[in-house]
Amino acid sequence: MDCELKISILSDNLASGNCEAEHGLSFLVEAEGRLLFDTGASDLFLRNAEKMGLDLAAVDTVVLSHGHYDHGNGLQWVRGKRIVMHPGVFAQRISGRSGRDISMAVNRQTLEAQNTIVATREPFRLTDKMTFLGEIARVVPFEAECSTPFHFADGTPDPVADDSALAVETSRGLFVVSGCAHSGICNIVEQARRATGVGKVFGVIGGFHLTAIDSRLEQTVSYLKNVGAEIVMPSHCTGDEAIAEFRRHFKGELMRTGEVFEF
Ligand SMILES: [Zn+2]
Ligand SMILES: [Zn+2]
Structure with a gap:
């Protein structure tokens, strides 16, 4: 590999080339090691990986x-892997907007029978340069009150405490x-x-869950500029207008399924 980080888009909301798209997210991330980040909504990530x-x-x-x-x-199609996650991922959860069950179609038992599960709320080092971030502390004032439209099966609000992410350390x-x-x-x-002790941020990629052009979006842009972000590539659950706004302020291409980005 003649770059420090390579991200292949196996599943995302927009299609390109001969790869199909879905409302889902799955990236192959290659740095000094390689891992699969999410598996999308179906077996599409496997079919696209083969095409790619x-x-x-x-x-x-x-x-x-x-x-x-x-x-x-x-994950239904994943066998023999180490799967790293927050322990709360298996909860049954409902979208308040549609009343639809948005839980995963796999349970812990089935997954554990065929894979090794690492379930942790703490940051977890995956390789020398890659860290699973564990449960995210909600400390940034304009995001501290992050409310979601989701609830658990018993009706209590679901803040999606299991929502985590991945950090890759690069020379930039x-x-x-x-x-x-x-x-x-x-x-x-x-x-x-x-979690990493690295203050400088080079890039951010993935779903941002921001749609409106509002003060939160503007504060997000300022925050990312302050931490030095150069490449910002939102996709998946980020609205088109919000994506356009980030592209006005940062480098980074529009992301579509089937594309490969090298940094
Ligand atoms: Zn979600
Ligand atoms: Zn999503």
């Missing part, structure tokens, strides 16, 4: 960002990979800086 000529059999670790179907349903600073960022993208970046 990527051998997922050579990957031994899967990081699950959080327990929603669009990130974890693909941290590269943060998020799933849906229900815990707040700035809270995630803060946790990455704390």
Whole structure:
């Protein structure tokens, strides 16, 4: 590999080339090691990986960002891997907007019978340069009150405490990979800086869960500028207008399934 970090988009909301898209997220992340970050909503990540000529059999670790179907349903097709996650990912959860069950279609028992599960709330070092961030502390003032439209099966509010992310250390600073960022993208970046001890952020990629052009979005842009972010590539659950706004302020290409980005 003649770059420090390579991210292949196996599943995301937009399609390109001969790869299909879905409302889901799955990235192959290659740095000094390689891992699968999320598995999308179906077996699409496997079919796209094959079309892209990527051998997922050579990957031994899967990081699950959080327990929603669009990130974890693909786990049904995962065998013989180490799967790293927050222990709360298996909860049954409902979207308040649609009343729809948005839990993953896999339970812990089945997954554990075929894989090794590492369930932790603490940051967990995956390789020399890659860290699973554990439960994200909600400390950034404009994100501290991050409320979600979700609830558990018993009706209590679901703050998606299991929402985590991945930090990759590069010579140009941290590269943060998020799933849906229900815990707040700035809270995630803060946790990455704390967990690794690296203050400078180089890039942020993944779902940001921001849609409106509002003060929170502007504060997010300022925050990311302050921590030195150069590349910002939101996708998946980020709205088109919000994506355009980030592209006005930062470098980073529009992301589509089937594409490979080298940093
Ligand atoms: Zn989600
Ligand atoms: Zn999502």
